[in-house]
Amino acid sequence: MPPVIVAEHLQKRYKDVVAVADASFFVERGEIFGLLGSNGAGKTTSVECLQGLRRADGGVLRVLGLDPQTQARELRRRIGSQLQESALPDHVRVWEALDLFSSITHGGHDWREVMEQWGLSDKRKASFHGLSGGQRQRLFVALALVNGPEVVFLDEMTTGLDPAARRVAWDLVRRVRDMGTTVLLVTHFMEEAERLCDRIAVMDAGRIVAEGPPQRLVADHARYVTVVFSTDAEELAWLAEAPDVDKVTRHGARVEVRGGGAVLAHVAAALVAHGITPPDLRVEQPTLEDVFLALTGHEMGE
């Protein structure tokens, strides 16, 4: 089966600012695909081009086999969209917006169900104006899903949600995927990408720098683990001689030993051999954060 979304050598610049230099990626049917990067990396521009909201300067784009440049109208009926910057009329009520958006296309979901799922039922009569940031965010996601789309674009959907609401949203997005909708998620939250996405593409300065399942990216790009413990022992130079150890750093009592392979076992053995048995000895696995740092040379900025 061909991919649901294809971007080949997508390019887009605004006057003299290059937003997307050269981005290629694809999204398979039924997966949650994450476009991960810091602000200004070109993620939003990329998905806006895919939805036909902006015209790409170069490259080939296909969504559900349609060209977003020339078949935008047909495309928009089959996709759902939650935009980063958009609004509703101040005085429109939650239920009215859901009812309206569900009538744009035929054969959508019952908007009452979507309203219930996204926890908006007790706000059904509230006007847009009076909703909190998190409620607006949930309403926009609900509006993106209310027409029963085959593909849904979610751009920073959990911005403004508290951690509990974020977890609820993740569960709901998994359910959306399990019911057969393909999800393209734009995010700068490492945790969101790591926990929610089946596959991600890391975007930096308008280019895709890595692509794959999060676990594989971690395995490929962040080979080191860090062993952490605390001790009062002054002299630890012998630790650097242990097999698989790459680097030892010390902040007061806290010691961090970076290394690959079986570093934990070797460090533990060396410590015991020197009569040190720290009760807090543990190993920290690398995360997507380390992958991002390794790939881009900088940390994820807000």
Place this chain on the structure above:
Amino acid sequence: MHLLFKMTWIEFKLLAREPVTLVFSFAFPILVLVLLGGIFGDQSMEGGGYRGVTMMDWYVPSFIALVIASIGTISLPVHLSSYRERGVLRRFRASGVSEAALLGSQLLVSLGVALIGALIITIVGMTVYGAREPAAPAEVALAYVVGVFCFAAIGVLLASLAPTARAAQSAGLMLWFVMLFVSGTSAPLDRLPSWMVSVGKALPLYHSVISLVDPWTGRGTNWTQLAIVAGVGLMATLLSLRVFRWE
């Protein structure tokens, strides 16, 4: 079709929730009606620019045109461009709302709002100033629909050309005020210097006024004036479809 009516209905509800936006459209013509009624009373202007009808018989239908013009040149462009500014249009477009549904709903709302304004003016004019009832209601209705179509199209054009809602408001107010003074909707036409009348004839309100006054006062439909109003509306529609911007 379903979506068009739903959007129209929601827009009506939004207006009802924020009625202050309509005050200008409704209150100003009534204010002018009261002021000019007080000044000119029921003077007759035989043979003058008033086509031989009394002042109030002239002012009631021409103020209906004025309300239509204020909706088209002020309310609608400010509304649409603030939707654009705030990202509401962006939201609609991304979800597949068509131009036809969006602009069609604006036209239907304008028709409804102008109708309320027309009824208020007619009732005040007839009860307070003894103005006559329309001689040919169906023909008046035709001129009313054509007028709303024309000014709604101009409104969409203004909204598309104006960079911001504030700009749309200034441009629309400016246009409306110029038309107010040179279209027989304030000072009597035969008191105006000829160059002002020429300016009036170059703008759509004058033609919309005549196309409403004639069937109202028993002269029947003025097809020439109606064709001019319809032509301007058509041109504005074609132009606005070319320049319409969602963001």
